[in-house]
Amino acid sequence: MFQNESRSAVIVILPSLFALVVVVLLVVVCLLPRFSRGDRAIKKHQQKRIECLNSKVKAEQFVDWAKKEQRSRPGSSFSTVLCVICLEDFTESSQIRGLGCHHVFHQECLDNWFSRWNEYCPLCHRPIIPGAKRTRKSRRWDEPPPVAFMI
């Protein structure tokens, strides 16, 4: 009797296990390229955004930016300026981006913020790209698409 049961177990369970493995493999094979394609598209788009930022808001050394700011706005002092994104003080050689609103951030910190589809200065909410319309944060990739697109 035990033999019978174990035989039926072999007959039923093994093929179903096999089928399950096949289905899982199929799903993985079908979906993987889609995910990686999505990732690639996002990375490419982020790269494009940074290129656009590079052309509109120059990255430079903090010391050079501070000199220009002092010339254009006499009386401003930059002895203890820190980057509000990482809370680290700037050093003279820090690579920074100074925005049109006169706020300054480490290049790495600001690029991280901007590449996530944030269009405004973290401090005053003026546009990061000069002249860009002040919009609400545009749709992020990780959010579900609007209903209109889903239909």
Next chain:
Amino acid sequence: MAALPKRIVKETERLSKEPVPGISAVPHDDNLRYFDVTIDGPSQSPYEGGLFRLELFLPDDYPMTPPKVRFLTKIYHPNIDRLGRICLDVLKSNWSPALQIRTILLSIQALLGAPNPDDPLANDVAQAWKEDQSKAIETAKQWTAQHAARPTA
């Protein structure tokens, strides 16, 4: 676990060295991104005299994304639902990395002092607030006394 970013270390140090009046935030020993928070109910609000407990968690990509904050103490407020979730713009679409744990907690304290039933999260509370404000305030006071009583020393 990845090393704790310097920014979080700095914020935590400042929170303990220069605490905000009426607010405390202490990280867990075993998870320095998870904070036990208490906020005093603002004076001249229905929450006056209450001590409200919250939990605050800093996600991996903080400060690019906002902290996750939730009330643990039951509270009768049109912008806070029964699960303790908070409807506050700076915790969602108006988050900026220039904000910090302390500024967010101050905003939440301010929200207690200025309930906004026109942007509700707890619909039933907001409705009650609009229909009969003085009764709603009375209920909020009762809930404060019942659920947010300070532990007696």
